[in-house]
Amino acid sequence: MASNQxxxxxxxxxxxxxxxxxxxxxxxLQLDDTLDQVGVIVGTAPADRTDRFRAIPGVVDVSPExxxxxxxxxxxxTW
Amino acid sequence: xxxxxxxxxxxxxxGQAGVGTGVEELLLAAQERGDDTLETGRYIVTFRExxxxxxxxxxxxxxxxxxxxxxxEDQALSLDAVGDAHAVVFPEVGAALVGAAAAxxxxxxxxxxxxADSPFETVEPEYFVFADIVAEDYLRGFASxxxxxxxDLNRAPAGDLVEEEAQIQVLGATWGLIACKVPPSRxxxxxxxxxxxxxxLDLGHPDFAGRQITSxxxxxxxxxxxxxxxxHTIGTACGPKTPPGTTPRYGIGYxxxxxxxxxxxxxxxxxxxxxLAGMNWAIANxxxxxxxxxxxxxxxxxxxxxxxxxxxxxxxxxxAAAGNSGPTGATGAPANSPTIMAVxxxxxxxxxxxxxxxxxxEIAAPGRDVFSSxxxxxxxxxxxxxxxxxxxxxxxxxxxxxTSPHLRGxxxxxxxxATAKHLPFPPTVVGAxxxxxx
Numbered sequence: 386m387a388s389n390q391x392x393x394x395x396x397x398x399x400x401x402x403x404x405x406x407x408x409x410x411x412x413x414l415q416l417d418d419t420l421d422q423v424g425v426i427v428g429t430a431p432a433d434r435t436d437r438f439r440a441i442p443g444v445v446d447v448s449p450e451x452x453x454x455x456x457x458x459x460x461x462x463t464w
Numbered sequence: 465x466x467x468x469x470x471x472x473x474x475x476x477x478x479g480q481a482g483v484g485t486g487v488e489e490l491l492l493a494a495q496e497r498g499d500d501t502l503e504t505g506r507y508i509v510t511f512r513e514x515x516x517x518x519x520x521x522x523x524x525x526x527x528x529x530x531x532x533x534x535x536x537e538d539q540a541l542s543l544d545a546v547g548d549a550h551a552v553v554f555p556e557v558g559a560a561l562v563g564a565a566a567a568x569x570x571x572x573x574x575x576x577x578x579x580a581d582s583p584f585e586t587v588e589p590e591y592f593v594f595a596d597i598v599a600e601d602y603l604r605g606f607a608s609x610x611x612x613x614x615x616d617l618n619r620a621p622a623g624d625l626v627e628e629e630a631q632i633q634v635l636g637a638t639w640g641l642i643a644c645k646v647p648p649s650r651x652x653x654x655x656x657x658x659x660x661x662x663x664x665l666d667l668g669h670p671d672f673a674g675r676q677i678t679s680x681x682x683x684x685x686x687x688x689x690x691x692x693x694x695x696h697t698i699g700t701a702c703g704p705k706t707p708p709g710t711t712p713r714y715g716i717g718y719x720x721x722x723x724x725x726x727x728x729x730x731x732x733x734x735x736x737x738x739x740l741a742g743m744n745w746a747i748a749n750x751x752x753x754x755x756x757x758x759x760x761x762x763x764x765x766x767x768x769x770x771x772x773x774x775x776x777x778x779x780x781x782x783x784a785a786a787g788n789s790g791p792t793g794a795t796g797a798p799a800n801s802p803t804i805m806a807v808x809x810x811x812x813x814x815x816x817x818x819x820x821x822x823x824x825x826e827i828a829a830p831g832r833d834v835f836s837s838x839x840x841x842x843x844x845x846x847x848x849x850x851x852x853x854x855x856x857x858x859x860x861x862x863x864x865x866x867t868s869p870h871l872r873g874x875x876x877x878x879x880x881x882a883t884a885k886h887l888p889f890p891p892t893v894v895g896a897x898x899x900x901x902x
Contacts, residue, residue, distance in 0.1 A: 391735070391737060393736050393737060393740065393765070393767045394767075395766040395767045395770045398774075417737065418737060418741055420740055420741060420743075420744035421744070422743075422744040422745075422747040422748045422774060422778070423740055423743055423744045423747060423767070423770060423771035423774050423775075424770045424771070424774055425740050425744070425767045425770065425771065427737040427740065427741070445766060445770070446766035446767065448765060448766060448767065450735050450736050450737050451735065451736050451760055451762055451765070451797075452733060452734070452735055452736075452760065453727075453728065453733065453734045453735065453736065453739055453758050453759065453760050454732060454733045454734075454760070455663075455693055455728060455732045455733075455757070455758055455851065456693075456732050457731070457732055458690065458691040458692055458693075458730065458731070458732060459691075459692050459838075459845075460693075460732075460847075461845075461846065461847055461848060462788070462819075462847070462848055462849055463693055463757070463788070463847060463848075463849040463851040463852070464757060464758055464759055464785055464787060464788060464796075464849055464850065464851045
């Protein structure tokens with residue numbers, strides 16, 4: 386079984402985000418954050434579950450979480 | 465081509481005034497006016513929610529003819545098919561395009577103060593839109609035409625000219641603020657919530673004593689900035705008007721309400737989940753300006769694009785740093801999302817910074833050798849990057865937002881681009897040009 390990782394799931398505003406979150410949970414997502422203002426659900430699951438997530442009505446995109454890095458403290462040059 | 469009413473209009477008369485006037489004619493008219501604002505002379509009005517019919521009725525007063533996209537098959541309306549109509553209504557988007565003559569008759573201009581019971585939500589000038597290369601050549605031609613006319617008339621034109629600028633000497637401000645025309649501005653950002661999503665702020669920094677600050681962490685660390693990046697970007701966007709002693713003014717929105725979202729750790733790193741949570745918080749608090757001096761070199765990300773769209777729909781404008789990948793590097797995420805305003809960096813000679821990423825760029829701002837606040841005990845420092853350019857745009861956006869409650873979301877985006885100082889570089893490098901304060 387694939388190891389757990391974080392997923393950024395973009396959802397449609399056409400369906401209540403709470404309903405989509407419930408369906409995602411039932412499909413195996415551990416819900417970390419429901420961001421209703423931006424229409425994004427953040428959660429943790431093995432990669433082999435993502436096809437199931439994508440099949441849920443209202444799910445627009447499922448992408449792995451990426452890192453942001455602006456460089457070390459007190460650096461004169463940044464992002 | 466006048467499919468609906470082939471007969472020339474009477475009253476205000478010629479086809480120039482109708483809404484169906486061709487783009488070439490509009491361009492010629494603008495050049496004859498010596499107008500370098502890129503305004504077409506027409507106006508875009510949006511209707512208040514539920515006020516579509518009332519809006520159409522208002523446009524149709526005083527014998528003005530209104531075309532409606534619903535009268536065309538699949539609402540596929542072409543402007544050369546509206547004949548002598550004075551205005552065209554697009555019900556699906558809740559907006560109308562109003563010709564110059566009708567705008568004049570109705571007293572609609574970009575500066576119009578709309579009554580509370582008006583069916584119109586906003587009135588904004590329509591602007592010319594150009595493909596990249598055309599725009600550059602066109603602007604250059606336009607600038608030189610304006611210069612010639614100005615010389616002929618022996619007076620300063622409405623737009624910016626080099627000679628005029630050389631005379632503006634403001635002591636005690638950073639080069640960046642001077643370039644953005646911040647010191648002469650009478651606006652302070654008072655009452656405008658500005659969210660800065662970064663590494664936090666040195667809450668004990670004396671330059672922020674007494675300021676209205678709302679803070680939230682999204683990385684599990686206190687918002688106190690132990691990195692320095694966040695204190696620097698907040699300094700530019702929201703710093704004081706008169707810092708102590710001989711320190712030059714480095715802050716723009718000195719009376720803004722600072723929304724401090726810590727989405728990057730004290731090591732300068734974070735993840736999209738936390739960044740999106742910060743955006744969610746800023747939008748929930750209806751911050752008209754959200755500044756993001758961060759990113760990653762990835763293609764556009766769906767979540768950022770969705771967040772930007774939600775922000776605009778709620779009256780919030782997100783500005784983000786394009787990145788420092790240099791001339792061969794493309795704009796990173798989130799700035800590369802179409803719903804987020806990408807900011808490029810300029811050097812003090814107003815040329816693009818060598819490090820500034822290219823591609824999807826909306827606007828440019830000072831980003832090289834930017835002086836601003838850093839955490840105690842150092843207190844002040846100089847940094848370079850599109851990260852430093854971004855809060856210049858955020859600060860100026862806050863000043864513009866203060867000028868009118870209608871300048872929110874996309875209207876604010878358009879205003880920043882329309883008022884930017886044109887620069888002789890491609891839009892893929894500097895976008896609309898150098899951001900300017902109102």
